[in-house]
Amino acid sequence: MGGTEHLSVRREGATLVLTLNRPEAKNALSLPMLVGLYDRWVAADADDEIRSIVLTGAGGDFCAGMDLKALAGKGMAGDHYRDRLRDDPDLHWKAMLRHHRPRKPVIAAVEGYCVAGGTEILQGADIRVAGESATFGLFEVRRGLFPIGGSTVRLPRQIPRTHALEMLLTGRPYPAAEAAAIGLVGHVVPDGTALDEALAIAEQINACGPLAVEAVKASVYEAAELSEAEGLAAELKRGWPIFDTSDAAEGSRAFEEKRTPVFRRA
Incomplete structure (x- = not known):
């Protein structure tokens, strides 16, 4: 670059x-x-x-x-x-x-x-x-x-x-x-x-899941402009989809298998 x-x-x-x-x-x-x-x-x-x-x-x-x-x-x-x-x-x-x-x-x-x-x-x-x-x-x-x-x-x-x-x-x-x-x-x-x-x-x-990292960053800045109730609602909207990703499943498997996770932004 x-x-x-x-x-x-x-x-x-x-x-x-x-x-x-x-x-x-x-x-x-x-x-x-x-x-x-x-x-x-x-x-x-x-x-x-x-x-x-x-x-x-x-x-x-x-x-x-x-x-x-x-x-x-x-x-x-x-x-x-x-x-x-x-x-x-x-x-x-x-x-x-x-x-x-x-x-x-x-x-x-x-x-x-x-x-x-x-x-x-x-x-x-x-x-x-x-x-x-x-x-x-x-x-x-x-x-x-x-x-x-x-x-x-x-x-x-x-x-x-x-x-x-x-x-x-x-x-x-x-x-x-x-x-x-x-x-x-x-x-x-x-x-x-x-x-x-x-x-x-x-x-x-x-080393962390990139989708999770980016969603967390976005949530923090979004919530700063909202009331607490609005921020909590927005957090769920951003956060729940992360649990359905392949990266989330990989993170759980890697923890159980005691290995480093391989995240694929998916």
Whole structure:
């Protein structure tokens, strides 16, 4: 699966690894990066051999936010990136997972800076791992700007409102330990090992039934927008069909036979 000049793509078994690759700019978001991200989200969902996605950054940083000059495509060869954005004005938002949700689990592996647009992309990841020296934050208000990548909506739904408002209104940096304490990330690991930890989590996901994994993820996000009663009803609607799959039968047989199940997405 090909990337772009600012996005590297590789496979690790059933995991697709996407690497933001502008280390000289702390992986600030550019148009080639965003086009590549969106195309890979879509392609991963269409590929049944991919069961999880890991998003990380090159050169010791995750993402330092938006590069407005690069987003406009100035100074870059190839008008096809600008053409893509013109044809789909929402492409950059979907690339940042603002209102696009892959059906495959997305795990973020963060080292170094993950600020502004980086913290906004992070909110679209399902599971988040950080190196102990990682830095998070939404700096927009310090520059008189607005974090328009979804943070005023999503962040208060993901962490306690008091912490979300403090992060949004002060624009201060948050070290990894504090980000974990408020629930922004789930794991803090030694520097340089975030990707290894994310891949280990991905392997655990990959060993599970893919239909079940995707249905569980979808149910969690669907229920977040519903009342408890509506969410419970929606859960049954999604969950019961999983019990009738061949994968469910295989999982039970493998348990009885004390072997590793072989799931076939059926």
